[in-house]
Amino acid sequence: MPRTVIRARRLFDSCSPSGSHEHMAVVVENGRITDITQAQDLGSDLGDATVYDYEDGCLLPGFVDSHVHLMYGTAGRMGGPRSYHHVNDEDSDSLMLLRCVRNAYIHLLAGVTTMRDCGARNRVTFDFKAGLKADLFGLAPNVLVSGRSLTHTGGHFYFCGEEADGPDECRKAVRRLVKEGADFIKVMGSGGGTYITQPRLPGFTVEELKVIQDEARRNDKRTTIHVLATQSIVNAVEARFDCLEHVEFVEPDSSRQYHPEIARMIADSGCWVSPTIQTGFRGYERLSHKRESEGLMPGEEASYLALKAKQETNLHTCGELHRMGVRMIVGTDAIGDFGDYSPGPELMVKAGMSAGEVLVAATRHGAEALDLSDEVGTIERGKAADLVVVEGNPTTDIRAIRNVKQVFRRGTAVPMDASLLFYRGPGAIRGRRRLILPQPIQKALLDR
Ligand SMILES: [Zn+2]
Incomplete structure (x- = not known):
């Protein structure tokens, strides 16, 4: 089964508030975390795995x-x-x-x-x-x-x-x-x-x-x-x-x-x-x-x-x-x-x-x-691979979470340019809603 390997400079697993681990790799199969290890222990031959590398990134639970x-x-x-x-x-x-x-x-x-x-x-x-x-x-x-x-x-x-x-x-x-x-x-x-x-x-x-x-x-x-x-x-x-x-x-x-x-x-x-x-x-x-x-x-x-x-x-x-x-x-x-x-x-x-x-x-x-801790909230074996990568080290400067580099949902990388599809517009119709039909339709209705 295809594996995904995510390597990052730092990993904050959320199991405790103290400190992050350096140079880590998380292995994901079928949307779940199957291994968490030092990146070097994984070796260089990762077979057909999809590999993501974040050299200045910190990997956190979503x-x-x-x-x-x-x-x-x-x-x-x-x-x-x-x-x-x-x-x-x-x-x-x-x-x-x-x-x-x-x-x-x-x-x-x-x-x-x-x-x-x-x-x-x-x-x-x-x-x-x-x-x-x-x-x-x-x-x-x-x-x-x-x-x-x-x-x-x-x-x-x-x-x-x-x-x-x-x-x-x-x-x-x-x-x-x-x-x-x-x-x-x-x-x-x-x-x-x-x-x-x-x-x-x-x-x-x-x-x-x-x-x-x-x-x-x-x-x-x-x-x-x-x-x-x-x-x-x-x-x-x-x-x-x-x-x-x-x-x-x-x-x-x-x-x-x-x-x-x-x-x-x-x-x-x-x-x-x-x-x-x-x-x-x-x-x-x-x-x-x-x-x-x-x-x-x-x-x-x-x-x-x-x-x-x-x-x-x-x-x-x-x-x-x-x-x-x-x-x-x-x-x-x-x-x-x-x-x-x-x-x-x-x-x-x-x-x-x-x-x-x-x-x-x-x-x-x-x-x-939210009663979801069996599934999400920490980076641990068996949990769903809902993950986020931020630039920098949020454990020393929380503002690092402003810079989200990548989001993974169930181990799949979310296309970060989806913001082009889901636009941060005003979310509202300007002014009051009015029913305006295109000219040909208005004419057709009038002619009926
Ligand atoms: Zn409210």
Whole structure:
């Protein structure tokens, strides 16, 4: 059977956060890793093997993104308080489904071989998943979907179409989602960017959350929950959710206040935290740069200060949670831009984690949190050969993960110029949709 041999200057297997191995080779057969060895031990006669050499590259397990929204990826249209609604009003489910394909491939090219979609409208991601299962696309990434995120009436992402109130409706919602194909259950535990909701207030009672968790467990599904409000974090931990998203400690007066005793509860519960630390980072970066170069418009100063406060408190929280021993994973919350994975890991290093710890969070811990660690997350014999090669040494400078040289999906090299096919355009129709038929068709219709 044909072998693939990947040789690299360095290999970070993610089995531990400390250090990488030098001059290594990974052997792949039938999409699985069959050997990991010093390159020189492999000898020079590799028979009919396909050989890849990366003399300044570091070979890592493919990255895991625990939090994306594949139906969006609408860049500039995601700004502003009513942004979701503009996109939801103007775009059909079919357009969103097409964007899922584009976004998944763009993310794959940034090294993300596994991604978890945390909320989409109607059947959009269920249908996307069905397309993947039907083998419509080659070398597609691993995608887990929640389908519609579960929210209370009028709660964050209510427009997905899965509102539930009270224990009975919550149980039924979980059963309905599982029936339709949910790989896991995503819950909105507080308000968020949906303009009619309040990030400072919890959405569900502990009783409702316990029912959701119980029903998910009975169906062998994991749960994750969006929690911005401090009280929503407490509620989710009490209900023993498997994973918390964001964890921003937003107080009833909308200020942000880290609580060490709640962090202790999170650590003791053993749940995963997906801090989505990069949300708002690109906007903050843009405004900071503009502020220094040409100065901000009066309206922009407030946004700049809000984003700055959010960045600073999120860095502090992430560092503190890590020091408490909370198990961290990496999620981009990609909504505007896909293929921009590196800011999260870079910020987690800034928050106080070592580069090795962040790389483990981005790979092995991500796979464990998604219940995929038998298949992916480390470079070990028997695992699927979902791999990424970056230029330089990410264990000494995490920014190396910006420079993805090659992605392997199940041992096959992904054509990196696929970005020519899956274009990083705005992802949206400019202006309102209007039905414009070509002249001859208009004439034919009029003549009928
Ligand atoms: Zn999200």
